[in-house]
Amino acid sequence: MSGITSLEPPKRQSLDRAAADSLRRAILSGLIAPGARLTEAKLAEQFMLSRGTVRAALHRLVAEGLVIQRPYSGWDVLTLTVQDAWELSTLRSSLEALAGRLVAQSIDDAGRAIVMSAYDHLAQAAEEGGEVDLVEADMALHQAIVGLSGHRRLREQYGLIANQLRLYIASSNMLAKTTEAVRDRHHSLIAPLLAGDADAAEAAFRAHAVRSGEEIIAHLERAAIPG
Amino acid sequence: MSGITSLEPPKRQSLDRAAADSLRRAILSGLIAPGARLTEAKLAEQFMLSRGTVRAALHRLVAEGLVIQRPYSGWDVLTLTVQDAWELSTLRSSLEALAGRLVAQSIDDAGRAIVMSAYDHLAQAAEEGGEVDLVEADMALHQAIVGLSGHRRLREQYGLIANQLRLYIASSNMLAKTTEAVRDRHHSLIAPLLAGDADAAEAAFRAHAVRSGEEIIAHLERAAIPG
DNA sequence: ATCTCGTCAATTGTTAACAATCAACCATTC
DNA sequence: GAATGGTTGATTGTTAACAATTGACGAGAT
Numbered sequence: 001m002s003g004i005t006s007l008e009p010p011k012r013q014s015l016d017r018a019a020a021d022s023l024r025r026a027i028l029s030g031l032i033a034p035g036a037r038l039t040e041a042k043l044a045e046q047f048m049l050s051r052g053t054v055r056a057a058l059h060r061l062v063a064e065g066l067v068i069q070r071p072y073s074g075w076d077v078l079t080l081t082v083q084d085a086w087e088l089s090t091l092r093s094s095l096e097a098l099a100g101r102l103v104a105q106s107i108d109d110a111g112r113a114i115v116m117s118a119y120d121h122l123a124q125a126a127e128e129g130g131e132v133d134l135v136e137a138d139m140a141l142h143q144a145i146v147g148l149s150g151h152r153r154l155r156e157q158y159g160l161i162a163n164q165l166r167l168y169i170a171s172s173n174m175l176a177k178t179t180e181a182v183r184d185r186h187h188s189l190i191a192p193l194l195a196g197d198a199d200a201a202e203a204a205f206r207a208h209a210v211r212s213g214e215e216i217i218a219h220l221e222r223a224a225i226p227g
Numbered sequence: 228m229s230g231i232t233s234l235e236p237p238k239r240q241s242l243d244r245a246a247a248d249s250l251r252r253a254i255l256s257g258l259i260a261p262g263a264r265l266t267e268a269k270l271a272e273q274f275m276l277s278r279g280t281v282r283a284a285l286h287r288l289v290a291e292g293l294v295i296q297r298p299y300s301g302w303d304v305l306t307l308t309v310q311d312a313w314e315l316s317t318l319r320s321s322l323e324a325l326a327g328r329l330v331a332q333s334i335d336d337a338g339r340a341i342v343m344s345a346y347d348h349l350a351q352a353a354e355e356g357g358e359v360d361l362v363e364a365d366m367a368l369h370q371a372i373v374g375l376s377g378h379r380r381l382r383e384q385y386g387l388i389a390n391q392l393r394l395y396i397a398s399s400n401m402l403a404k405t406t407e408a409v410r411d412r413h414h415s416l417i418a419p420l421l422a423g424d425a426d427a428a429e430a431a432f433r434a435h436a437v438r439s440g441e442e443i444i445a446h447l448e449r450a451a452i453p454g
Numbered sequence: 455a456t457c458t459c460g461t462c463a464a465t466t467g468t469t470a471a472c473a474a475t476c477a478a479c480c481a482t483t484c
Numbered sequence: 485g486a487a488t489g490g491t492t493g494a495t496t497g498t499t500a501a502c503a504a505t506t507g508a509c510g511a512g513a514t
Contacts, residue, residue: 015498016498040465041464049499050498050500051466059287060286071241071466071467071506074465090329090381094322153292154314241468266495278470278496300477301495301496
C-alpha cells in the first residue's frame, strides 16, 4: 500500500471558511459591487447559516482587506480610491521585486518548467481566449512565480494585494490593451528569471509592477473626473 | 466652543478589540511565551468574557500573525523558526526600502523634526537607558519613519512584521550589542533621509534591515544547535 | 423655517447552550 | 508485544436569544 501519491482528503472545512470563500468569489467576480453594504442577517439567510458564523467569515475578509467593518453600523465591500491604488501598486512592486530576486537566485529545472508552463497558458490566452481568460492567466503567472520563492509570507501578502487590485479590475472595465503587448511584456519579464540573473529579474519585476500601477492610477483618475 | 484641540473620546472599544489588545501586550512582553497553547475557555474566564468574544479576539491575532489556529485543536502563540526569521527579515527589508524612498522623496521640515526627535530619543536611550528602552526607541524610530510615508498599508504591514520580529527579540535575550554601534548605525540611516536623497535612503534602509536580519538568523541558528 | 430632542426600527455586539471533532488512553486481539 | 478499535474528556465549531448602539425620522419649541 505505498503507491498512493496524492489522495485528497475529503474537504472538511469549517463553515465560516466556506462562507468566506463564497463571499470572496462573489466580490472578486464583481457579483457584489465595491461599496456594497453587507448585513449579517441577510447573508446568514442566503447561506443558511447563523449570524455568528457569517460574522466570522466577514472578519476573515476584513483581515484580507476586501471588506471594511464599521462598528455597530455595518460591513462594506472595499472601494478603491486613487490613494488605495497607489498604495497597492507600490507595495506590489516591492513584493514582486523581492520575489523576482529570490526566484532567480534559486530557480531549477522544475521551477523553470512551472514558469514556462504558466507563460504558455498566457500566450495561448492572448491568442484565442477572451479578456477575462487573459487576466486570469496573467495573475496565475505572477502567482506561480511568487509561489516559487519559497516564501510563505511573501506569497500570502502578494495574494492579498493582488486580490484587492483585482477587485478594481473586476469592477471597472479596464481590461486589456492589445494582447500581444501583454504577452511581450511578460516574455521580457521571465527572461532574466529563467536565466537566473537576480539583479535583472528584480529590476524587471519592479518596472513591470510600476508600469501596471501607473496604468491603473491613470484609469482611476480618468474615472474620478467623469463627464 | 472652538478652543478644544484634543479631547479624547471615552474609550468605546468593542470588547473583542480590548481583549485582543490585552493578549497582544501579554504576548509581545513575553508574559505569554511563544508556543504557548491558548484555550478559549481559560481566556474567557480570565477576561470575564464569553468564549465567543475571546474567539473574535483570537481571530484578530491570527490575522496579525501572532497566533496560529489549528482547527478543532487549539490556538498557539507563534514560534519563530529560522525560516520565519528569514521571511520576516527579507520582507522587512523590502518594506523599509520602500518607506525610505517614499519619505526621502517627500520629507519636509515637520517630517525632519519627527525623525530627529525620534533619533534623539534613541541616542538618549543609548546613553543612559536600559536595553529594553533602547529596543523600544529603535522600533519607535523605524515606526515613525514608516508612518511618514503616508502609506497606510505599508505602515500596517510593517507594524505586523515588526511585531512578529519583536516576539522573537522578547523571548530570546538577544538584546543589544554595544549601544554606540546602534546609535551610529541609525545616524547613517537617517542622514540620506533628511537630505532627501531617495536612492541613498532606499539603499541605506535595505542594508540596515538586511544586517539586522542576518544577526537574528545567526542568533537563531546558534540557538537551534544548543549545547 | 430650523434647530433640538426623543423615539423607533435596523443592525451589530455579546452571551450561553448545544453539536462536532480531536487526541489520549486503555482494553482487546492477533 | 504491536496493532487495532472503542471510550472518554477536553476543546473548538455552531447556533439562537438577548443587549447595546446607531442613524433616521418626526414632533415640538424657538
